[in-house]
Amino acid sequence: MSGDHLHNDSQIEADFRLNDSHKHKDKHKDREHRHKEHKKDKEKDREKSKHSNSEHKDSEKKHKEKEKNKHKDGSSEKHKDKHKDRDKEKRKEEKIRAAGDAKIKKEKENGFSSPPRIKDEPEDDGYFVPSKEDIKPLKRPRDEDDADYKPKKIKTEDIKKEKKRKLEEEEDGKLKKPKNKDKKVAEPDNKKKKPKKEEEQKWKWWEEERYPEGIKWKFLEHKGPVFAPPYEPLPDGVKFYYDGKVMKLSPKTEEVATFFAKMLDHEYTTKEIFRKNFFKDWRKEMTNDEKNTITNLSKCDFTQMSQYFKAQSEARKQMSKEEKLKVKEENEKLLKEYGFCVMDNHRERIANFKIEPPGLFRGRGNHPKMGMLKRRIMPEDIIINCSKDAKVPSPPSGHKWKEVRHDNKVTWLVSWTENIQGSIKYIMLNPSSRIKGEKDWQKYETARRLKKCVDKIRNQYREDWKSKEMKVRQRAVALYFIDKLALRAGNEKEEGETADTVGCCSLRVEHINLHPELDGQEYVVEFDFPGKDSIRYYNKVPVEKRVFKNLQLFMENKQPEDDLFDRLNTGILNKHLQDLMEGLTAKVFRTYNASITLQQQLKELTAADENVAAKILSYNRANRAVAILCNHQRAPPKTFEKSMMNLQSKIDAKKDQLADARRDLKSAKADAKVMKDAKTKKVVESKKKAVQRLEEQLMKLEVQATDREENKQIALGTSKLNYLDPRITVACQSHCTSSGRTKGREAYTPEGSFRELVQCKKWGVPIEKIYNKTQREKFAWAIDMTDEDYEF
DNA sequence: TAGTCTACTTAGGAGGCCCCTA
DNA sequence: TAGGGGCCTCCTAAGTAGACTA
Numbered sequence: 125m126s127g128d129h130l131h132n133d134s135q136i137e138a139d140f141r142l143n144d145s146h147k148h149k150d151k152h153k154d155r156e157h158r159h160k161e162h163k164k165d166k167e168k169d170r171e172k173s174k175h176s177n178s179e180h181k182d183s184e185k186k187h188k189e190k191e192k193n194k195h196k197d198g199s200s201e202k203h204k205d206k207h208k209d210r211d212k213e214k215r216k217e218e219k220i221r222a223a224g225d226a227k228i229k230k231e232k233e234n235g236f237s238s239p240p241r242i243k244d245e246p247e248d249d250g251y252f253v254p255s256k257e258d259i260k261p262l263k264r265p266r267d268e269d270d271a272d273y274k275p276k277k278i279k280t281e282d283i284k285k286e287k288k289r290k291l292e293e294e295e296d297g298k299l300k301k302p303k304n305k306d307k308k309v310a311e312p313d314n315k316k317k318k319p320k321k322e323e324e325q326k327w328k329w330w331e332e333e334r335y336p337e338g339i340k341w342k343f344l345e346h347k348g349p350v351f352a353p354p355y356e357p358l359p360d361g362v363k364f365y366y367d368g369k370v371m372k373l374s375p376k377t378e379e380v381a382t383f384f385a386k387m388l389d390h391e392y393t394t395k396e397i398f399r400k401n402f403f404k405d406w407r408k409e410m411t412n413d414e415k416n417t418i419t420n421l422s423k424c425d426f427t428q429m430s431q432y433f434k435a436q437s438e439a440r441k442q443m444s445k446e447e448k449l450k451v452k453e454e455n456e457k458l459l460k461e462y463g464f465c466v467m468d469n470h471r472e473r474i475a476n477f478k479i480e481p482p483g484l485f486r487g488r489g490n491h492p493k494m495g496m497l498k499r500r501i502m503p504e505d506i507i508i509n510c511s512k513d514a515k516v517p518s519p520p521s522g523h524k525w526k527e528v529r530h531d532n533k534v535t536w537l538v539s540w541t542e543n544i545q546g547s548i549k550y551i552m553l554n555p556s557s558r559i560k561g562e563k564d565w566q567k568y569e570t571a572r573r574l575k576k577c578v579d580k581i582r583n584q585y586r587e588d589w590k591s592k593e594m595k596v597r598q599r600a601v602a603l604y605f606i607d608k609l610a611l612r613a614g615n616e617k618e619e620g621e622t623a624d625t626v627g628c629c630s631l632r633v634e635h636i637n638l639h640p641e642l643d644g645q646e647y648v649v650e651f652d653f654p655g656k657d658s659i660r661y662y663n664k665v666p667v668e669k670r671v672f673k674n675l676q677l678f679m680e681n682k683q684p685e686d687d688l689f690d691r692l693n694t695g696i697l698n699k700h701l702q703d704l705m706e707g708l709t710a711k712v713f714r715t716y717n718a719s720i721t722l723q724q725q726l727k728e729l730t731a732a733d734e735n736v737a738a739k740i741l742s743y744n745r746a747n748r749a750v751a752i753l754c755n756h757q758r759a760p761p762k763t764f765e766k767s768m769m770n771l772q773s774k775i776d777a778k779k780d781q782l783a784d785a786r787r788d789l790k791s792a793k794a795d796a797k798v799m800k801d802a803k804t805k806k807v808v809e810s811k812k813k814a815v816q817r818l819e820e821q822l823m824k825l826e827v828q829a830t831d832r833e834e835n836k837q838i839a840l841g842t843s844k845l846n847y848l849d850p851r852i853t854v855a856c857q858s859h860c861t862s863s864g865r866t867k868g869r870e871a872y873t874p875e876g877s878f879r880e881l882v883q884c885k886k887w888g889v890p891i892e893k894i895y896n897k898t899q900r901e902k903f904a905w906a907i908d909m910t911d912e913d914y915e916f
Numbered sequence: 917t918a919g920t921c922t923a924c925t926t927a928g929g930a931g932g933c934c935c936c937t938a
Numbered sequence: 939t940a941g942g943g944g945c946c947t948c949c950t951a952a953g954t955a956g957a958c959t960a
Binding site for chain 1: 917918921922923924925926927928929931932933
């Protein structure tokens with residue numbers, strides 16, 4: 125292996141020039157238009173940020189004026205469209221900026237730079253490649269007769285039990301503190317008995333042996349999917365107008381028209397691609413007469429339809445208690461019948477037992493197919509998967525299934541092919557099911573195996589930056605980004621079929637900017653690209669010199685729309701990773717880095733002597749660090765400003781109350797000094813307590829405000845559900861409590877230490893404060909198996 | 917080796933439920 | 939008790955990655 129001294133920078137460049145065969149030219153033409161679009165977008169962005177403030181006010185004025193003049197199709201006119209677009213983009217831009225700010229803030233606050241884990245982790249000298257034993261499957265003993273299994277008795281709660289439990293929960297709910305109080309400050313742990321009871325009844329699949337690789341189940345029975353209700357024609361009083369004249373539409377045409385009408389207030393219906401696609405598909409449903417008449421979407425007036433649906437929605441909200449209860453019961457009945465299956469000898473919840481109803485496709489970003497008609501799925505489209513010895517679900521009368529399959533190498537129960545992209549959709553089990561839980565557990569175990577050999581892998585890719593092979597260098601730099609920045613792999617996508625988004629391997633030259641020096645830092649790479657769901661990834665990252673030089677070479681003689689890593693794709697990368705560690709793919713780095721970051725941040729941020737509210741804030745901050753790393757953004761809630769203002773006024777009011785209480789205390793103290801009797805002393809005590817109580821309440825409100833502000837544009841849920849090993853969280857909850865015990869006043873007074881212990885138990889963060897009910901169900905395995913010593 | 921298909925995970929938004937406050 | 943608002947659940951789009959095929 126050659127050392128650094130053998131490859132100085134000029135040599136690297138020379139190597140590349142020799143190796144580069146300019147394959148990228150092939151892709152050049154295909155990408156020209158995309159590049160132009162991206163460039164346009166960027167320019168727009170820059171322009172907008174210059175004028176955003178004044179523009180916003182202007183456009184708001186204009187908007188109000190033009191509001192009166194609506195399009196005939198019910199959508200607002202062009203100015204409104206532009207205004208909406210601008211507003212949204214502005215919001216997006218603010219979101220990005222704020223995310224960046226949050227990142228910087230975090231770095232300052234916690235010393236957490238993006239991402240600190242590479243440096244923070246303990247050095248592992250040995251080149252560790254896990255042995256087969258290390259990766260043996262997670263075990264649970266299975267009954268001997270499993271192979272010939274026939275369902276006899278459902279072990280999990282049956283319907284009656286479940287109903288009883290629900291009733292109990294409901295009753296309990298009346299006694300319990302309201303849910304939202306959870307968010308505020310903890311009450312003593314010993315009041316939280318119910319979840320334990322819930323969990324006791326659960327099947328602990330994690331204590332049993334797993335099936336051999338590839339076998340997903342041995343018995344599977346279910347009732348099939350629930351289809352969307354048939355179309356109900358509009359009442360006669362709801363009119364559609366074309367070019368100002370009433371027009372009665374045929375049922376098919378009317379149904380598709382209602383899809384558009386239902387979305388009239390949505391930004392989608394102002395987008396040109398959406399309107400074009402919709403109109404094209406709508407016309408396909410029209411009769412010849414309708415086709416001849418309706419030739420221009422702008423002349424269509426859907427207003428009455430839209431109003432009708434709004435009124436219906438309003439009526440639903442205004443339903444009486446009894447009516448609402450009836451609807452609820454009907455839904456529960458449906459869930460009971462179709463929402464569960466029997467997989468092996470257990471009753472498992474199905475995630476999505478309802479077939480997606482017809483409607484208009486809502487692609488994200490600049491999706492070229494948005495607005496297309498998602499057709500109604502019929503039983504004849506459906507493939508049923510169940511075991512041979514199970515009762516095959518009956519199709520709706522007069523219909524038949526497309527196919528009945530008995531494939532126990534897959535986990536889905538029902539599938540169909542959708543018409544927009546031709547992709548297959550599935551009905552699968554709920555995240556709380558064995559089949560999903562096992563996979564989840566396995567995912568975190570793979571990430572933990574990566575922890576053992578990540579140093580070796582990092583050393584390897586550092587070496588590969590100097591390779592003579594272009595492909596190897598590109599692979600090494602890409603892997604560095606995936607590791608350092610938690611970028612997604614970036615599979616190749618079919619052009620024109622989806623929005624133009626990229627991940628690491630599919631980055632183009634136009635998506636990065638190289639700055640030899642920026643803001644006092646050397647070798648800064650500026651990333652700016654649309655990622656998954658067209659969420660913008662924007663980041664300025666100082667990189668190692670060799671990476672920087674390599675990037676310069678990768679970009680040499682390329683057009684902005686050319687691939688940055690033209691010798692690389694996710695297949696090549698993953699194959700290489702597979703050689704480094706069994707089961708390793710690009711995705712594992714994201715899981716690993718997210719989980720290790722959480723663990724480190726929790727250690728750094730959580731102080732044992734903090735109260736529960738502060739500990740929750742610390743947890744959320746650690747969670748937030750991960751969400752920022754993974755670029756999990758959300759649109760700020762519409763009511764954000766208002767709710768912050770409300771919270772601020774509560775804080776102000778509390779401050780006033782506190783000032784009054786302090787004043788009262790002072791005068792009570794003065795009285796006590798003069799009077800010197802028991803009564804006034806008692807008054808002083810009670811005033812003191814009042815001050816304390818108010819101080820605590822104020823602190824809670826302030827913590828809440830900080831948490832909410834910091835969370836404005838960051839989505840914590842995605843990382844919590846998909847990237848953070850739940851065992852870290854579970855261990856932390858007990859760890860926070862127990863570390864308090866050891867860190868107490870033991871050294872000074874044993875008595876004090878005893879008091880501290882009780883206090884800590886009382887103030888430990890219950891898992892319910894971090895995971896809601898659904899999350900606890902999903903992570904039941906982790907909650908059950910983890911103790912406070914758990915290390916990711 | 918590239919292209920396609922399939923099976924699965926990851927993702928943000930919409931909307932409704934339910935709690936809190938006035 | 940009604941209305942407001944926050945959180946949870948549902949929904950389904952959009953990714954990843956392995957298997958298969960030519």
